[in-house]
Amino acid sequence: MPSSALISASQAWRDLKGHVDEIDKTHLRSLMSDVDRCKSMMVEFDGILLDFSRQRATLETMQKLLNLAEAAHLKEKIDRMFNGEHINSTENRSVLHVALRAPRDAVINSDGKNVVQDVWQVLDKIQDFSDRVRSGSWVGATGKELKDVVAIGIGGSFLGPLFVHTALQTEPEAMECAKGRQLRFLANVDPIDIARNITGLNPETTLVVVVSKTFTTAETMLNARTMREWISSSLGPQAVAKHMVAVSTNLALVEKFGIDPKNSFAFWDWVGGRYSVCSAVGVLPLSLQYGFPIVEKFLKGASSVDNHFYSTHFEKNIPVLLGLLSVWNVTFLGYPARAILPYSQALEKFAPHIQQVSMESNGKGVSIDGLPLPYESGEIDFGEPGTNGQHSFYQLIHQGQVVPCDFIGAVKSQQPVYLKGEVVSNHDELMSNFFAQPDALAYGKTQEQLEKENVARDLVPHKTFSGNRPSLSLLFPSFNAYNIGQLLAIYEHRVAVQGFVWGINSFDQWGVELGKSLATQVRKQLNASRKNGEPIEGFNFSTKTLLSKYLEASADIPADPPTALPKI
Ligand code: F6P
Numbered sequence: 001m002p003s004s005a006l007i008s009a010s011q012a013w014r015d016l017k018g019h020v021d022e023i024d025k026t027h028l029r030s031l032m033s034d035v036d037r038c039k040s041m042m043v044e045f046d047g048i049l050l051d052f053s054r055q056r057a058t059l060e061t062m063q064k065l066l067n068l069a070e071a072a073h074l075k076e077k078i079d080r081m082f083n084g085e086h087i088n089s090t091e092n093r094s095v096l097h098v099a100l101r102a103p104r105d106a107v108i109n110s111d112g113k114n115v116v117q118d119v120w121q122v123l124d125k126i127q128d129f130s131d132r133v134r135s136g137s138w139v140g141a142t143g144k145e146l147k148d149v150v151a152i153g154i155g156g157s158f159l160g161p162l163f164v165h166t167a168l169q170t171e172p173e174a175m176e177c178a179k180g181r182q183l184r185f186l187a188n189v190d191p192i193d194i195a196r197n198i199t200g201l202n203p204e205t206t207l208v209v210v211v212s213k214t215f216t217t218a219e220t221m222l223n224a225r226t227m228r229e230w231i232s233s234s235l236g237p238q239a240v241a242k243h244m245v246a247v248s249t250n251l252a253l254v255e256k257f258g259i260d261p262k263n264s265f266a267f268w269d270w271v272g273g274r275y276s277v278c279s280a281v282g283v284l285p286l287s288l289q290y291g292f293p294i295v296e297k298f299l300k301g302a303s304s305v306d307n308h309f310y311s312t313h314f315e316k317n318i319p320v321l322l323g324l325l326s327v328w329n330v331t332f333l334g335y336p337a338r339a340i341l342p343y344s345q346a347l348e349k350f351a352p353h354i355q356q357v358s359m360e361s362n363g364k365g366v367s368i369d370g371l372p373l374p375y376e377s378g379e380i381d382f383g384e385p386g387t388n389g390q391h392s393f394y395q396l397i398h399q400g401q402v403v404p405c406d407f408i409g410a411v412k413s414q415q416p417v418y419l420k421g422e423v424v425s426n427h428d429e430l431m432s433n434f435f436a437q438p439d440a441l442a443y444g445k446t447q448e449q450l451e452k453e454n455v456a457r458d459l460v461p462h463k464t465f466s467g468n469r470p471s472l473s474l475l476f477p478s479f480n481a482y483n484i485g486q487l488l489a490i491y492e493h494r495v496a497v498q499g500f501v502w503g504i505n506s507f508d509q510w511g512v513e514l515g516k517s518l519a520t521q522v523r524k525q526l527n528a529s530r531k532n533g534e535p536i537e538g539f540n541f542s543t544k545t546l547l548s549k550y551l552e553a554s555a556d557i558p559a560d561p562p563t564a565l566p567k568i
Helices: 011-024 035-040 059-071 074-082 097-101 115-135 159-168 172-177 191-198 218-235 237-243 251-257 280-290 292-311 318-332 350-362 394-399 426-443 447-452 457-463 481-502 510-532 541-553
Strands: 042-045 048-051 148-152 182-186 206-211 244-248 264-266 337-342 380-383 405-410 471-476
Touching: 011 059, 011 318, 035 042, 035 059, 042 318, 048 318, 048 481, 059 074, 059 318, 059 481, 074 292, 074 481, 097 115, 097 292, 097 481, 115 264, 115 280, 115 292, 148 218, 148 280, 159 182, 159 280, 159 292, 159 350, 159 481, 172 292, 182 191, 182 280, 191 218, 206 218, 206 237, 206 280, 218 237, 218 244, 237 244, 244 251, 244 280, 251 264, 264 280, 280 292, 292 318, 292 481, 318 337, 318 481, 337 350, 350 380, 350 481, 394 426, 405 426, 426 471, 447 457, 471 481, 510 541
Parallel strands: 148 182, 148 206, 206 244, 244 264, 337 380, 337 405, 405 471
Antiparallel strands: 042 048, 048 471
C-alpha cells in the first residue's frame, strides 16, 4: 500500500499542522473568556458531564479534528468493529468487547454467529456458580464455605478486575453484598506476591480462580501451580476440584492443568486481554465477591456508553471527542503524556488499568498495513487519585513539563462524611480541589499578579505559573457499579478512536513478545547452571556479568531443593 495511505498524508492532517501556530498565539486565559466557546465544549450524556473547554483548542480546532476523523474513516472503522469484522488483522480476529455487555436479546455477529447468545450462556453459568458459592451450597473439600477468593492472572487478566473491585469495595450496595467475603489478586510471579496473598487465608475456605486467556502465560501458570500446591499440600490433591476454577479461551489446557472443565468459564478470541474485564475474566471474581446483580449493573453502564459511542454524532460523542483531543495533544501539540487524576480514592486502580488499555493498544511503531509511522502513536499514561497526586507530581504539571490532565470526579461520595462545625463536608473539600486545579493549570499566575501581592522580587520567577496547560473534566453523578461501567467503556472507546485515527492496530501487542522469549533463554541458562554447573553462554558481556554475580551470590541454594511455600 502506498505511503499516501497514512493519515499524515491527508489534507485534514496538514490543516491541523498549520493550525498549531494559531493556537500557539492564544492563551487559555483568553479562550476561557469566550463563554459561547465554553458552552460548545460541554457535553452531557446519561448523567455524565464532559467539560473540555480547558483544552488548547478553539471551535475551529474541533472542526478540523472532525475533518481528520472523516479523513481517517473513523465512522466506518467504528462500524466495522461493532459489526464483528476482523479489524485485528495481524491476529485475524474481530474485536467485540461490546458484545460482552450487550443485552440478552441483542444480535452481534462474528463469523456469521450471534456471539451474544454465547456471552449470556457464560454469564448464566457464572450467576449460577457464584450464587452456589455465596449461598454455601458449593463448599470446599472439608465441607466449609468458601468465603475467600484469590484470582490469579496478569495484565488484562488482572488490572481491569482489580480496578472494578477497588472501585466497588466502598460502594454501599456492593459492600453490603460482599459482607464476610474477601477477593484478592495474585499477579506477579514474585513469590512475595504469593506470600502477601495467602497471608491470613485458610485453604479450607479459599477458592482460587485461575484467569488466563491463553492459559500459557508463564507468570500465571507458575502462580497457579504454586496455589495448587498450597491447596493440595494442606487438603490433599483431590481438593483441587473443589478449590480451583478457571477462566480461559483455552479450555483444553485448563483440563490438562487438572481443573474440571465443568468448573471453567469460557471467553473468546474476539476479546482482547486488556478489554476482557466484562467477560468471565472480571465477571466471575466480581460476582463471587459482590453477587451477579451488582456486576450486571456494571455491565449495563458499559453498554449504555457502547450505544452512545455507536450512535451519537461525533460532535456530542464523548469517547470520540476525548480520542480526537488526545490525538491533538500528542501528535499536533507534542505533549507525549497524559495524567489520569480521579478525585475518588475508589478509582485508585483506574490509572494502572488504563495504562495497559492505552499503552498496550496504541504504543505502536507501524501502521495497520505495516508502514513505519512518521509520527508518534500512543501516549504515556500515569496517574494517582487527587488529592494525593497534588502532593506528589503536580509540581511538574504546574511549572515543569506540560501534561494534559483528565480530572474525574463525582457529585456524590460513596462514603459521605460531615463534621459538625467544619466549613464543608469532606467530599466538598476533596471536590474543591477537583474544581480548582484545572483553573490553576489553565490560568496560571502572572508576574503582575505576584507584584500586586508584594511578593519579594527574587521569588517572583519561582512563584510564576505560565498557565495555558490543558485539561478536561469528567463529572459523574456518583461511582456506583453502573457509573464504573460507563467510565470503563468511555476510556476503552477513546483509546480505540485514537488508534483508528492514527491508522494503527490497537488490538494486537507484538511488542510484549521479545522480552518473553529472551526470558525463556535466561530461564534455561539458570536451570542448566544451577543443576549441571554449565557455563553461561550466548549472552552479551553485560548480561553475562549480571548473571554470574546472581548465580555466584546464590550458590548456597541447593540445585534441586524440596518444595517450599512462603513461611507466612
Ligand atoms: O503480556 C501481555 C499479555 O499478553 C496481555 O495482553 C494479556 O492481558 C496478558 O499478557 C495476560 O495474558 P493471558 O490472559 O493469556 O494470561
